[in-house]
Amino acid sequence: MEEFTDIFLMLLLVAGSLAVLYVRNLFVATMLLSAVSFLMALLFVTLDAVDVAFTEAAVGAGISTVLYLGTLALVGSTERPRAKLSVIPLLLALSIGGSLVYATFEIPAIGAPDTPVQLSNLTQRFVEVSPVEIGIPNMVTSVLASYRGFDTFGETTVVFTAAIGVLLILSQKHVRRREEDEEEQNGLKPATQSHGQVGSPHDLIPHVVSKVLIPFIFLFAFYVQFHGDFGPGGGFQAGVIMAAGFILYSLIFGLHITKKILPLKVVELFLAFGVLLYGGVGVVSMIKGGNFLDYNVLSADPVAGQHLGILLVELGVGITVTAAMLAIFYGFAGRAQGRGKDVN
Amino acid sequence: MFFDHFNYWIVVILMMIGLYTVMSRSNLVKKMIGLSLFQISVFLLYISMGKIEGGTAPIVSNAPDAVYSNPLPHVLILTAIVVGVATTALGLALIVRIKEAFGSVDEEEILSNEDNL
Numbered sequence: 261m262e263e264f265t266d267i268f269l270m271l272l273l274v275a276g277s278l279a280v281l282y283v284r285n286l287f288v289a290t291m292l293l294s295a296v297s298f299l300m301a302l303l304f305v306t307l308d309a310v311d312v313a314f315t316e317a318a319v320g321a322g323i324s325t326v327l328y329l330g331t332l333a334l335v336g337s338t339e340r341p342r343a344k345l346s347v348i349p350l351l352l353a354l355s356i357g358g359s360l361v362y363a364t365f366e367i368p369a370i371g372a373p374d375t376p377v378q379l380s381n382l383t384q385r386f387v388e389v390s391p392v393e394i395g396i397p398n399m400v401t402s403v404l405a406s407y408r409g410f411d412t413f414g415e416t417t418v419v420f421t422a423a424i425g426v427l428l429i430l431s432q433k434h435v436r437r438r439e440e441d442e443e444e445q446n447g448l449k450p451a452t453q454s455h456g457q458v459g460s461p462h463d464l465i466p467h468v469v470s471k472v473l474i475p476f477i478f479l480f481a482f483y484v485q486f487h488g489d490f491g492p493g494g495g496f497q498a499g500v501i502m503a504a505g506f507i508l509y510s511l512i513f514g515l516h517i518t519k520k521i522l523p524l525k526v527v528e529l530f531l532a533f534g535v536l537l538y539g540g541v542g543v544v545s546m547i548k549g550g551n552f553l554d555y556n557v558l559s560a561d562p563v564a565g566q567h568l569g570i571l572l573v574e575l576g577v578g579i580t581v582t583a584a585m586l587a588i589f590y591g592f593a594g595r596a597q598g599r600g601k602d603v604n
Numbered sequence: 605m606f607f608d609h610f611n612y613w614i615v616v617i618l619m620m621i622g623l624y625t626v627m628s629r630s631n632l633v634k635k636m637i638g639l640s641l642f643q644i645s646v647f648l649l650y651i652s653m654g655k656i657e658g659g660t661a662p663i664v665s666n667a668p669d670a671v672y673s674n675p676l677p678h679v680l681i682l683t684a685i686v687v688g689v690a691t692t693a694l695g696l697a698l699i700v701r702i703k704e705a706f707g708s709v710d711e712e713e714i715l716s717n718e719d720n721l
Binding site for chain 2: 263266267270273274277278280281286289290293296297300303304307308309310311312315316319320323324327328330331332334335336339340342346349350352353354356357360361364365367369370371372373375377378382383386387391397398399400402403404408411412415418419422423425426429430432490491492494496497499500581584585588591592595
């Protein structure tokens with residue numbers, strides 16, 4: 261039965277991606293991409309990757325859709341029709357695809373217990389020793405925060421850097437092109453465009469529903485953050501869910517109100533604080549005589565030390581991811597608002 | 605069996621749809637969407653590799669002889685998803701700036717505008 265669910269979901273995936281390729285309206289393409297992401301999240305659940313499914317649902321179907329829509333509001337959503345058929349890319353894609361499919365026959369079957377992936381010494385250590393050594397039921401969290409702590413530190417830094425990059429790129433002053441001014445003077449293009457409006461001041465139902473939902477979204481984010489040791493969850497997922505709560509608020513009530521609650525300056529502080537907290541745990545463990553990010557030395561009992569270290573590190577990840585997603589959203593939404601007259 | 609490699613074929617098909625989108629479409633936002641598709645297919649590749657027949661999610665359960673799927677690919681992809689959205693955002697931000705500087709997000713239009721200048 262599970263196999264058929266899998267196959268059905270995967271066929272839907274292919275149909276969805278083909279639709280993404282063929283539609284001309286980019287808004288439609290974005291929504292379809294979001295649907296494809298969500299299907300992928302469902303598929304991850306059937307493949308036992310609950311943590312990943314969580315992340316994909318929150319990121320792929322949530323945040324990235326908002327970012328694409330924010331971009332489309334700024335650049336327009338119609339794709340120019342193409343005159344000529346692109347034969348060479350098609351042939352190239354087909355030939356690469358053909359050779360890759362040929363290569364898959366050399367890969368062990370899916371789910372086989374004797375593949376190199378399953379037999380590796382690392383896997384044995386993670387699955388058999390980690391619940392005792394780290395003392396945390398969720399192996400994904402132990403591997404993420406402890407065994408591969410250094411790698412996760414790098415990933416957090418990448419998120420941090422990307423957010424800084426977006427802020428730098430989008431906070432530059434918009435230099436108006438000459439044609440744009442002329443268009444406006446000739447009355448071809450109205451000065452106030454609808455995309456300047458970020459919040460929706462009129463709709464009662466979204467206001468009420470979001471007021472009821474948002475506290476629970478935050479509560480859920482905290483649950484995911486602090487329960488990540490025992491069930492699916494952790495800093496990355498919690499950060500994204502938290503940011504989604506703020507973004508929902510901003511979409512319904514307007515960016516300027518959200519910025520009053522959580523100014524960009526505060527977001528930037530949190531952005532840096534998360535990475536510093538992560539790095540700080542590493543430095544403290546060095547001062548206490550261990551290696552960088554070796555949590556065993558943080559407490560007299562190694563297992564208790566691991567717990568403390570993972571808690572702090574996940575908190576750092578959560579804070580940075582929340583702040584990064586918000587900073588990116590502020591960048592895009594602020595850009596849209598800066599161009600039209602602020603309606604709110 | 606026929607379905608032994610089915611996930612991998614879907615991975616290849618999604619990957620090629622993504623690649624073809626990137627190569628054949630001149631709209632920059634569409635190219636980013638193609639890259640996202642490509643990225644999603646890589647996620648599926650990794651997660652499929654970690655799956656073990658009759659296994660369960662890698663969270664310790666009370667069942668005595670539980671078999672767990674491999675947690676390592678999950679960790680790699682979990683972080684890759686979040687890093688992916690951050691880098692996608694960076695790309696989209698660049699597209700916004702390109703639109704402001706050249707008045708278009710169509711690759712060919714931008715190139716022809718450049719030639720006319």
